[in-house]
Amino acid sequence: MSRSAVWKHIVALRAAGYGIEAKSGRGYRLEGLTGSPVPEEVVPLLTTQAFGRSFIYLETVDSTNLKARSLAREGAVEGTVVVADSQTGGRGRMRRSWVSPSGVNLYCSIVLRPPVPSFRVPEVPLVAAAAIHGALESECPEFTAHIKWPNDIVAGGRKLCGILCEMESEPDFTHFVVVGFGLNVNLDPVPDELQGIASSIAIESGRTASRARLLAAVLNRFEELYLEWIRQPDLGFLLPRLEGHAWLKGKELRIEQFDKILTGTEAGLSRQGQLLLRAEDGTLTAVSSGEAHLRSINNETRPS
Numbered sequence: 001m002s003r004s005a006v007w008k009h010i011v012a013l014r015a016a017g018y019g020i021e022a023k024s025g026r027g028y029r030l031e032g033l034t035g036s037p038v039p040e041e042v043v044p045l046l047t048t049q050a051f052g053r054s055f056i057y058l059e060t061v062d063s064t065n066l067k068a069r070s071l072a073r074e075g076a077v078e079g080t081v082v083v084a085d086s087q088t089g090g091r092g093r094m095r096r097s098w099v100s101p102s103g104v105n106l107y108c109s110i111v112l113r114p115p116v117p118s119f120r121v122p123e124v125p126l127v128a129a130a131a132i133h134g135a136l137e138s139e140c141p142e143f144t145a146h147i148k149w150p151n152d153i154v155a156g157g158r159k160l161c162g163i164l165c166e167m168e169s170e171p172d173f174t175h176f177v178v179v180g181f182g183l184n185v186n187l188d189p190v191p192d193e194l195q196g197i198a199s200s201i202a203i204e205s206g207r208t209a210s211r212a213r214l215l216a217a218v219l220n221r222f223e224e225l226y227l228e229w230i231r232q233p234d235l236g237f238l239l240p241r242l243e244g245h246a247w248l249k250g251k252e253l254r255i256e257q258f259d260k261i262l263t264g265t266e267a268g269l270s271r272q273g274q275l276l277l278r279a280e281d282g283t284l285t286a287v288s289s290g291e292a293h294l295r296s297i298n299n300e301t302r303p304s
């Protein structure tokens with residue numbers, strides 16, 4: 001390689017934030033990694049067979065879920081990962097927007113082709129939640145995160161991570177499931193519109209974290225749990241984590257669904273991942289989806 005070709009790479013790496021020491025007559029030395037979620041930093045940390053082995057990294061994208069869905073339609077293999085440094089149209093459930101600034105957070109979507117009957121697909125967000133929670137526990141032991149049914153990870157009730165699963169299927173056949181998550185890593189401060197709603201790993205732990213390490217930890221754990229989930233008949237094997245770290249555990253809830261509002265006390269999860277709600281008369285209802293809101297003692301509702 002010519003000197004000028006080497007120099008071009010050095011310039012590009014420096015522009016990407018890598019510190020490179022130069023010594024005349026000796027050469028260049030990489031001073032360290034940036035922690036960006038680029039394949040060069042993430043893939044060497046993977047212990048997976050499939051997750052992240054096909055890795056698409058984009059500086060910016062409308063939504064990693066949209067990109068992953070279009071790749072899945074074109075035949076992307078299971079475990080294909082789409083990661084972006086920023087999203088211009090990041091989404092939560094029901095088309096709510098997901099605030100996605102560049103350089104600080106993780107925005108990632110994974111293509112799955114689960115060989116299970118489609119009635120089990122609603123269990124997937126909880127498998128993802130258990131994986132992300134487990135990765136946070138090992139990578140960020142300084143603080144405690146909780147799983148907020150059905151699709152969030154919170155710290156002190158503030159959202160650290162949102163999970164969005166989307167599927168394409170026929171009545172008897174699941175073509176693919178895309179599991180997307182947005183994880184606030186080094187976001188600090190929280191933007192005005194998310195004050196009181198969101199937090200980040202940096203805010204909770206008081207230090208910045210490597211997005212590359214976190215992403216690898218999530219992918220490693222997610223593949224492990226996903227493969228086990230396929231072997232199992234239901235989510236029973238994950239209930240100790242899902243219930244043991246549940247943010248809503250034992251709380252008075254008001255569940256808003258499309259057509260009705262349910263109230264009661266959280267009484268755990270079913271093996272299919274439904275939230276069990278105990279009404280005042282003692283009857284139990286299994287809730288499959290909806291929005292959970294805490295009911296405070298004076299009966300006002302406030303978002304949990």
Ligand code: ATP
Pocket residue numbers: 091092093094096097098099100151152159160161162163182184194197198199291292303
């Ligand atoms: P809820 O907001 O009641 O928990 P939800 O879990 O269904 O509902 P989603 O639809 O998954 O929420 O996510 C969208 C919501 O998350 C937005 O309405 C906003 O309140 C919040 N939000 C948006 N961007 C972020 C972010 N980067 N970090 C944390 N929360 C965010």
